Amino acid sequence: MRVVAVRAGGETFALPVQAVGPVVRVERVTRTPLAGEDFLGLTNTRGRVLALIDLRKRLDPAGPGVSLPTLAVCIDAETESYALAVEEVGDVHDLSPDQQIDVPAHAGPLRAGLTSRMFRLPSGLLPVLDVARLIEPAQRRASDAASPAIPNGDPP
Amino acid sequence: MDELLKEFLVETGEHVDAVASELVRFERDPADMRAIANVYRLVHSIKGTCGFLDLPRLEALTHAVEALISRLREGMPASRRDVSLILNAVDRVKAILAGIEATAAEPPGDDSALIAELVRRASGVELRKPDSDLWDGGASAEASQAPSVAGLPERRSDTVRVSVGTLESMISLVSELVLTRNQLVDGARGLENEALSASLQRLSAVTQDLQHGVMKARMQPISRLFASVPRMVRDLCDELGKRAEVTMSGGDTELDRQLIAVVRDPITHIIRNALDHGLERPAQRRVAGKDEMGRIDIRAFHDAGHIAIEISDDGRGVDPAAIRQRVAGAGLAREAEIACLSDEEVLSYIFAPGFSTVFKVTNLSGRGIGLDVVRENIEAVGGTVSCSTKVGAGSRFVLRIPLTLAIAPCLVVAAGGETFALPQDSIVEVHEIGPDPGVELTRAQDATMLTTPRGVMPALDLRRALQLEPASGALHAIVLRVSGAEFALLVEEVAEVMETVVKPIPARLQQLGVYSGNTLLGDGRVMLILDAAGLAAKLGIRRSEGFRPLEAAPKAAGTGRQHVVLFRQGPGPMKVAPASAIAAIETLRPERIERFETGAMLRSAQGLVPLVGPGGTPLRDGFAAGAPVLIVGSDRSHMGVVADDVVDVIEDPLDLAPSGTGGDLVGAGLVGVEAVEAPDLGAWLSRVCGARVEAPRGGPARVHLIDDDPFFRDLLRTILRAAGYDVTSHESADSLCGGGPPPVAVLVDCGLPELDGRAFTARLRSFWPDHHVAVIALGAHASGAARRFAEASGMEAAAGKFDRAGLLATLARAAGLAFSMGEAA
Numbered sequence: 001m002r003v004v005a006v007r008a009g010g011e012t013f014a015l016p017v018q019a020v021g022p023v024v025r026v027e028r029v030t031r032t033p034l035a036g037e038d039f040l041g042l043t044n045t046r047g048r049v050l051a052l053i054d055l056r057k058r059l060d061p062a063g064p065g066v067s068l069p070t071l072a073v074c075i076d077a078e079t080e081s082y083a084l085a086v087e088e089v090g091d092v093h094d095l096s097p098d099q100q101i102d103v104p105a106h107a108g109p110l111r112a113g114l115t116s117r118m119f120r121l122p123s124g125l126l127p128v129l130d131v132a133r134l135i136e137p138a139q140r141r142a143s144d145a146a147s148p149a150i151p152n153g154d155p156p
Numbered sequence: 157m158d159e160l161l162k163e164f165l166v167e168t169g170e171h172v173d174a175v176a177s178e179l180v181r182f183e184r185d186p187a188d189m190r191a192i193a194n195v196y197r198l199v200h201s202i203k204g205t206c207g208f209l210d211l212p213r214l215e216a217l218t219h220a221v222e223a224l225i226s227r228l229r230e231g232m233p234a235s236r237r238d239v240s241l242i243l244n245a246v247d248r249v250k251a252i253l254a255g256i257e258a259t260a261a262e263p264p265g266d267d268s269a270l271i272a273e274l275v276r277r278a279s280g281v282e283l284r285k286p287d288s289d290l291w292d293g294g295a296s297a298e299a300s301q302a303p304s305v306a307g308l309p310e311r312r313s314d315t316v317r318v319s320v321g322t323l324e325s326m327i328s329l330v331s332e333l334v335l336t337r338n339q340l341v342d343g344a345r346g347l348e349n350e351a352l353s354a355s356l357q358r359l360s361a362v363t364q365d366l367q368h369g370v371m372k373a374r375m376q377p378i379s380r381l382f383a384s385v386p387r388m389v390r391d392l393c394d395e396l397g398k399r400a401e402v403t404m405s406g407g408d409t410e411l412d413r414q415l416i417a418v419v420r421d422p423i424t425h426i427i428r429n430a431l432d433h434g435l436e437r438p439a440q441r442r443v444a445g446k447d448e449m450g451r452i453d454i455r456a457f458h459d460a461g462h463i464a465i466e467i468s469d470d471g472r473g474v475d476p477a478a479i480r481q482r483v484a485g486a487g488l489a490r491e492a493e494i495a496c497l498s499d500e501e502v503l504s505y506i507f508a509p510g511f512s513t514v515f516k517v518t519n520l521s522g523r524g525i526g527l528d529v530v531r532e533n534i535e536a537v538g539g540t541v542s543c544s545t546k547v548g549a550g551s552r553f554v555l556r557i558p559l560t561l562a563i564a565p566c567l568v569v570a571a572g573g574e575t576f577a578l579p580q581d582s583i584v585e586v587h588e589i590g591p592d593p594g595v596e597l598t599r600a601q602d603a604t605m606l607t608t609p610r611g612v613m614p615a616l617d618l619r620r621a622l623q624l625e626p627a628s629g630a631l632h633a634i635v636l637r638v639s640g641a642e643f644a645l646l647v648e649e650v651a652e653v654m655e656t657v658v659k660p661i662p663a664r665l666q667q668l669g670v671y672s673g674n675t676l677l678g679d680g681r682v683m684l685i686l687d688a689a690g691l692a693a694k695l696g697i698r699r700s701e702g703f704r705p706l707e708a709a710p711k712a713a714g715t716g717r718q719h720v721v722l723f724r725q726g727p728g729p730m731k732v733a734p735a736s737a738i739a740a741i742e743t744l745r746p747e748r749i750e751r752f753e754t755g756a757m758l759r760s761a762q763g764l765v766p767l768v769g770p771g772g773t774p775l776r777d778g779f780a781a782g783a784p785v786l787i788v789g790s791d792r793s794h795m796g797v798v799a800d801d802v803v804d805v806i807e808d809p810l811d812l813a814p815s816g817t818g819g820d821l822v823g824a825g826l827v828g829v830e831a832v833e834a835p836d837l838g839a840w841l842s843r844v845c846g847a848r849v850e851a852p853r854g855g856p857a858r859v860h861l862i863d864d865d866p867f868f869r870d871l872l873r874t875i876l877r878a879a880g881y882d883v884t885s886h887e888s889a890d891s892l893c894g895g896g897p898p899p900v901a902v903l904v905d906c907g908l909p910e911l912d913g914r915a916f917t918a919r920l921r922s923f924w925p926d927h928h929v930a931v932i933a934l935g936a937h938a939s940g941a942a943r944r945f946a947e948a949s950g951m952e953a954a955a956g957k958f959d960r961a962g963l964l965a966t967l968a969r970a971a972g973l974a975f976s977m978g979e980a981a
């Protein structure tokens with residue numbers, strides 16, 4: 001699979017190429033009270049209003065958020081316009097299935113819920129993020145993760 | 157050709173092409189179950205329509221194709237032959253479609269061999285000796301009966317179906333273009349570059365046209381809604397044993413596509429109601445001397461930036477006495493209250509929740525929704541519904557709906573350092589806490605309540621509701637009305653009123669229930685639009701609770717109208733000027749231009765008049781021969797406004813919003829869907845001619861305005877000036893003193909601190925004892941507190957601050973009264 005590498009909070013993550021759109025520079029956002037801490041706000045790029053998710057805050061709710069100006073990767077989840085605020089956008093990688101490893105069982109529940117696959121590269125481990133889950137409200141995901149002990153019958 | 161058949165051809169043509177491409181995708185990747193499911197769905201829908209339209213040949217063919225595809229969908233491995241066979245059948249379908257398009261009937265032909273082959277494959281019987289002709293799509297005898305597909309001309313159609321998403325994204329691009337244009341125009345102001353201003357002008361015109369075109373693309377004729385009405389009326393008549401004839405007009409009136417869906421149920425319900433409760437049985441009608449055949453008349457038409465849909469019947473009408481009884485019986489109001497209400501006010505109770513259940517005589521109209529839901533649905537999109545009736549003669553329901561949901565006037569408010577837009581249609585009034593008399597916040601039972609002259613209501617602090625840190629100590633209370641319930645929203649600042657292009661917000665924000673959309677500001681920033689109903693829900697106010705009858709009677713169309721001239725001049729929106737200010741429209745002829753040091757002047761019937769261009773700047777050069785010149789002014793001084801084009805003269809209520817930019821604008825508004833701005837021609841004239849406009853007979857009608865709230869003072873002054881009045885505004889009643897020319901009217905806020913209405917009126921009359929000065933009390937609404945205040949104080953009339961048209965109409969009536977009485981004296 002082809003992925004784009006992005007950096008947030010000093011870590012490198014990958015996003016599936018087919019899920020991402022253009023990269024934009026965001027200088028100004030309109031705050032959206034009540035929307036959650038990972039919801040950075042709304043911004044206008046060429047007449048299109050983008051909802052910005054702060055990837056750093058999304059992955060680490062207790063940590064600091066991104067500061068403006070920032071880069072953002074557009075993601076077109078079912079035509080609604082979202083973008084992920086990231087610190088850096090890196091290269092496109094071609095990942096082959098034999099590089100894939102299991103998502104570590106001891107990964108934090110929040111991180112595990114947001115990671116769809118994991119790859120081992122010469123440069124290190126590269127988690128591929130689940131774009132659709134990233135844009136869901138953080139609170140709800142957190143409550144899902146709060147009861148990991150109960151098996152929910154998901155296929156292995 | 158039949159409209160239905162035409163639509164079928166367009167649609168099926170698209171489907172058939174989609175089948176082919178999906179099938180090819182499936183062949184390439186047999187695991188792609190979505191592709192085959194799509195193919196199945198498409199073929200199935202073609203088959204369904206064929207049956208409906210009586211196209212047996214197509215139906216038989218698609219039925220066989222469907223059978224085979226259904227097998228593939230179930231997991232039968234697809235061979236190349238199967239796919240070729242289906243593609244072959246698709247070509248046959250195309251050929252038949254071409255035949256239908258040419259002759260409006262199915263072309264003769266025999267598909268039995270092809271069908272047999274499809275069925276054979278579908279039943280899973282392997283053919284030992286396949287008929288290669290069918291698979292290769294070669295020149296079999298059968299295939300040659302139909303015209304060859306390759307030789308067919310491409311099907312042409314004069315419509316293209318565009319996805320709603322594409323349209324929406326075009327709208328956002330256009331609004332961005334409008335913003336960019338405005339920035340350019342701002343930036344170029346003051347630069348005297350003719351080439352640039354010419355391009356800007358062109359850009360401006362093109363942008364305007366584009367905006368217009370895109371908005372129009374969202375529009376659909378209301379006939380889409382009307383189409384099902386005759387059948388419904390017929391069925392209901394059978395059910396009820398009544399006879400009715402329905403007439404419809406204005407089906408070509410266009411409405412935003414979103415709104416068509418919104419008004420469908422309310423209209424259906426009102427028609428059901430009319431049939432069920434309005435129209436009498438044939439025998440009763442005969443006794444009443446009416447035609448046995450009842451009449452239901454449905455009209456749609458444009459009405460001052462709205463679409464009006466009128467549904468009237470010639471039935472028995474609604475008896476106010478019966479409503480009074482029912483209102484009391486259902487406990488909706490106390491009998492003493494009901495006794496005080498006028499018939500009109502009583503009638504509005506039919507829209508009250510809990511009323512329809514009383515009305516529910518049969519199963520029919522009670523099915524699902526009542527008139528209260530009709531009112532809610534219509535009010536939710538910023539529309540109104542009203543009813544008028546005459547006992548024995550029938551009833552008429554009028555729905556007024558905004559042309560589009562995409563543009564809404566909003567009030568910009570600030571709280572906790574953030575700004576938000578609040579849709580104006582739910583705003584009743586605005587108070588400043590502290591200075592405004594009779595307005596105070598109290599806490600009772602741990603709940604914040606706002607006390608105003610209107611009464612006590614729950615108050616919601618926006619900063620609290622949105623978890624924002626207070627940014628300033630000042631507080632304004634905005635009284636909102638949602639589905640009949642009033643509550644106050646506390647904000648820090650109230651800025652301006654602006655037209656917003658409403659864009660949808662992502663689902664994650666919508667779920668919060670406090671935002672309804674977002675809009676782009678002139679500088680490209682995004683602003684959130686608050687959802688008044690959602691905020692009300694935060695307070696526990698549900699829709700439909702606490703219904704109160706409408707305070708303001710529905711206005712008759714035609715009040716507050718004036719003739720205005722629409723013209724284009726330079727970049728920016730179309731300009732508008734009251735026709736009363738324009739003495740003549742002349743054509744610019746170079747030989748009649750005289751050049752002076754101060755600028756060029758035109759020899760006109762009004763003498764030499766100075767010529768001005770965009771922004772009222774004196775013109776010296778660069779005249780386009782033949783351009784229209786609006787001669788503006790009074791008998792003493794005139795100027796010639798050189799326009800690019802005079803677009804139209806229309807009769808329209810000039811509802812101007814105060815312009816945020818100030819400058820030489822009286823305001824901006826909408827004529828239909830087009831944004832217009834009204835230049836301050838008076839200011840231009842005084843600059844060019846060095847004097848203020850003076851109309852004949854001692855100047856324009858003079859009015860005094862007394863309001864202690866600067867927001868309303870500015871708002872009302874702008875409205876009144878836009879309507880041609882000479883306005884002097886005062887902060888308090890005491891600062892108005894006698895002397896000077898007599899005004900035609902004095903408008904006074906009935907909520908002024910320590911205002912003794914009776915004494916004030918008497919004092920006013922003593923200022924100009926020889927003239928009749930109309931005194932008008934201003935309140936949130938024309939009725940209610942303001943009317944009582946006016947009556948108690950001996951004032952002529954009451955008017956609502958938020959009701960511009962009503963205010964202007966009341967004022968004009970009062971001013972007209974003053975003139976005629978003055979002449980008589």
